[in-house]
Amino acid sequence: MKKKLLLTFLTICILSCSKPKEGFTIKANINGLKDSTMVYLFNGDTWNMIDSTIVLNNKFAFAGKLNDPVPISFITKEHEIYPDFWLENKEIEINASIEPLSEKDINFNKLSIGSKTNEVALRYKELTDPIHDNRGREYQKISKKIITKEEFDTYADKNFDTIKKVSLQFFLENPNNYFSIYEILNFRKVFPKESSQEYFNLLSDKMKNSSYGKKLDTFLSTKPLEEGDDFVDIVAENLKGETIKLSDYKGKVILLDFWAGWCVPCVKQIKEEFPTIIEKYKNENFQIVSFSFDVERSRWENASKKLQLSWPDFSNLLRMGSNPVALNYSLEQIPTSFIISEEGKILKRVEYEDNLEEELDKVFNIKE
Structure with missing residues (x-):
């Protein structure tokens, strides 16, 4: 001992x-x-x-x-x-x-x-905590039947608008620090892009060239993919450690599937919908390619084996919120899929609520 x-x-x-x-x-x-x-x-x-x-x-x-x-x-x-x-x-x-x-x-x-960065984080927290606390107190009124769920939802929307306004003002007044730029990235889909650009313009060259600054620059300069646009190539490794490129499969109709082992709807979709899709389009020039937003290799590997993924499945093991792939494809939630033409054009962005099989039928001119 x-x-x-x-x-x-x-x-x-x-x-x-x-x-x-x-x-x-x-x-x-x-x-x-x-x-x-x-x-x-x-x-x-x-x-x-x-x-x-x-x-x-x-x-x-x-x-x-x-x-x-x-x-x-x-x-x-x-x-x-x-x-x-x-x-x-x-x-x-x-x-x-x-x-x-x-x-x-x-x-x-x-x-x-x-940590100097903590000093900024503390000032922001002290500014926004009372707003969050007010929301919590209002939420407790639902169980006491003081207000209805609808009344709370109305209040919550106004509360969130206040958070956005206060936060943006704070970041614009305190631009050149890592906390503010990190939070601007987290708010990137909440703030108007013009506001994020205004913030970026205030940054020093050092901050613009930081890892967070480069991500924000990527977000600001990337146009959301629309139908008819060329796909953005993805390079990462599969579970065998082999380098995979999305462009390796150009020439086929690609179903680019974004998922993660921790994502319950993703696992459900792969388990319940993908076997039918694979069987239905087995005679077509068709390829599924999955990209995982898992950050733990073991979790990604266990989920992939359990689901018996037999198609290309790769990942860079980076968190979705700060992942360049998510920025390039304007992803805020998964599962999300993209149907890509043989020429490499985006045909359709398919969210979880959409009918994936129906969209693929349109591509292959299959009528039920």
């Missing part, structure tokens, strides 16, 4: 003392975490684990280097520390107890010291 604790202590010391030049260090002291607990550093933007370490005497540490600041949180097997805080290439100190950190409404940004 002594050897194990010594090894643990040495590991933490190495992490604490090996700060890369211009990198970050996190030094956390969180009462209530047991010795040898594994702590994972979770990237809230990509939904991937950045690193892991172990606890000794309530303390743990991380060190590394980021290209751009990211929202992160800590996860253990026993506790999920819900709130994100912004990690940047600075020395971050955190002192707290595990009980409040496990509550969903805790403001973790207040407990971390050293």
Whole structure:
């Protein structure tokens, strides 16, 4: 046991003392975490684990280097520390107890010291929290029969309009920081494109060339795909690690299916509709190609095997909200499919509520 604790202590010391030049260090002291607990550093933007370490005497540490600041949180097997805080290439100190950190409404940004991005995030949160709280109080009135569901919906629409107005004003007044540009990306389908362009024009060259700035630029410069447009090529890997291109299948009518293993309607559609489609059009010049927005390879692999996907299925394992593929295809929800002609033209965008088989019948001139 002594050897194990010594090894643990040495590991933490190495992490604490090996700060890369211009990198970050996190030094956390969180009462209530047991010795040898594994702590994972979770990237809230990509939904991937950045690193892991172990606890000794309530303390743990991380060190590394980021290209751009990211929202992160800590996860253990026993506790999920819900709130994100912004990690940047600075020395971050955190002192707290595990009980409040496990509550969903805790403001973790207040407990971390050293991140300038957090200061902006805190000011925004303090500005918008009262608006969100008002919505919550109104919602509680439904169960007490003080207001009807219809009356709440009317209030909620007005409340959301207030959130949009207040948020946009805040971002325009506080443009050159990573929190604002990250949130502008999250609001990209809510704000008029002209407003997002106005915000982008305020950015410094450094911010425009950041990973978030490039994504926003892609969104602003990308015209939503319409019928008759050329498809945008996608390059990613399948589960075997082989590089797949959507353009590899040009020359056939392609059903480009966007899905994920965590998406219940996606799984339902593939399970219930795709077998019929495959059988019905087996003699046609037809190819299904699926692109997954899973971020966990294991979840993608398990779902693909369970569904017995026998057609090309690839992914870049990036979160849908910040995925360039989602930006290029103007995706806000899945399942969504695109029917692409043999010449590579977009024939139809098919949402989940649409009749996919009926749309394919039109392409192949099949009449029931």
